[in-house]
Amino acid sequence: METVLKATDLCKTFSNESVQQHVLKNLNLEIRKGDFTVIMGDSGAGKSTLLYSLSGMDRPSLGSITYGNEEISDYSNDKLAVFRRRHCGFVFQQNYLNDTMSVMDNIIVSGLLKSKNRKDIAERAKKLL
Ligand SMILES: Nc1ncnc2c1ncn2[C@@H]1O[C@H](COP(=O)(O)OP(=O)(O)O)[C@@H](O)[C@H]1O
Ligand SMILES: [Mg+2]
Structure with a gap:
């Protein structure tokens, strides 16, 4: 099946004052059409951080995310908003x-x-x- 979503060498680092927290470290992931993918991990492991990057709600610190043939990590904020509206459904842990x-x-x-x-x-x- 064709690849729909692909993350390559994804990194996300949060910097608080003097401390850097590397939450995603060179993560590689490929999701094909029709896949049902479950992401598991302890609380604080980085699941939400990963989903926010994959869905274009946040930007990775490094690495690339492609949806189909498009590199969404290069998109402007406006383009990302259109991408989210067209392609992403998201059920938040808290209701908004x-x-x-x-x-x-x-x-x-x-x-x-x-x-x-x-x-x-x-x-x-x-x-x-
Ligand atoms: N906006 C943020 N600023 C600083 N640290 C964050 C931020 N978001 C998440 N973190 C930290 O990143 C780590 C992963 O968080 P998160 O992705 O929410 O984990 P999970 O969803 O797996 O429980 C946690 O240590 C959390 O405190
Ligand atoms: Mg979470």
Whole structure:
């Protein structure tokens, strides 16, 4: 099967004051179409850090990430935002709902980023709920 997502020599380092923490160290990963991949590790091992990089929510310190034939680690912030909207679904550990809006509107608002047809979006949201 074709490779969908590939990380090559991925590194992520956090620097706090004088301390550097190397969370991802030359990580290589290949995910093919149709794969169901599970990432396991102790709390603090770097699972979320890896997922934030792979999904374009954060940038690696070093290394490359390709989605299909595109090198997403080179993308501008705007291009990364479009990449996330088109290609990434993400269920966060904490929920990031807007608590001033109804559940329905929380779902509709993400649909509005993609399309202006509020009626179609509302129908789709109802189905998903
Ligand atoms: N934004 C950040 N700034 C500094 N350190 C961070 C940041 N995010 C994560 N870390 C550190 O990186 C390590 C890996 O964290 P994380 O990826 O959240 O682990 P996991 O999801 O596997 O529990 C932890 O030691 C955490 O404290
Ligand atoms: Mg985590």
